[in-house]
Amino acid sequence: MFNLFGGKSALKQRNEGAAQMLRDKKVKKYTAVYTADDEHLGEAGRLYHRPADTVNPELKLYAAYLEVINLAFGNPLYIPTDYISDYADGKLTLSVTLSVVEDETWDRSPDFVTVHAGNVEELA
Numbered sequence: 001m002f003n004l005f006g007g008k009s010a011l012k013q014r015n016e017g018a019a020q021m022l023r024d025k026k027v028k029k030y031t032a033v034y035t036a037d038d039e040h041l042g043e044a045g046r047l048y049h050r051p052a053d054t055v056n057p058e059l060k061l062y063a064a065y066l067e068v069i070n071l072a073f074g075n076p077l078y079i080p081t082d083y084i085s086d087y088a089d090g091k092l093t094l095s096v097t098l099s100v101v102e103d104e105t106w107d108r109s110p111d112f113v114t115v116h117a118g119n120v121e122e123l124a
Contacts, residue, residue, distance in 0.1 A: 014057065014082035015095065019047060019064040022123070025087045029123040032091040033068045033079070039098040041077060042070030047121040048078070050112050057082065065110055066092075077106050078113065 015021075030043040045067035055063045062080035070077050085095035094101070112118040 014080075015085060016063075016082055018081040018084040019049075021087065022047065022066070022081070022084070022092075026124045027087055027092065030069075031087075031123070033066070033094070034091055035094050035096060035098045035101060036085070037097040041079075041094070041098075041101065042068040042072075044092060044123055045069045045076060046123055047081070048110065048113050049119040049121065050110065051117055054112065054117075065113070073107050075107055076109075077101065078108070078110055079106055 027044060029045065033041045033044055035041060048065045048067065050061065050063055050065075052063075055061055057063075060080075062082055064081040065078040066081055066084065068077040068079055079094065079101070083095050084092055086093045
């Protein structure tokens with residue numbers, strides 16, 4: 001996969017069932033969130049769901065995002081749930097590294113969140 005600037009993208013395999021996994025495993029608000037290289041990103045806040053007719057992963061318009069409360073970045077992060085790989089031992093683990101999180105625009109609120117066009121789902 002290549003990014004818009006011609007380089008190879010670090011976004012690899014997606015987990016399209018991650019939002020349902022979060023529900024099934026009853027992930028709680030303030031659960032610790034870690035990157036694939038075991039860096040602590042922050043705590044889980046809530047889920048935001050994009051209107052179905054605007055979802056397009058090829059354009060990085062993902063179906064659902066996990067809000068991660070992160071004081072180090074200064075703002076919440078909005079991690080596409082497609083990049084959550086696991087929930088075990090009381091922590092969520094992403095399928096991407098910290099450098100990928102820093103390279104993506106996940107520190108910006110998705111447009112549908114800003115205009116209140118999607119659905120908000122509170123964690124357990």
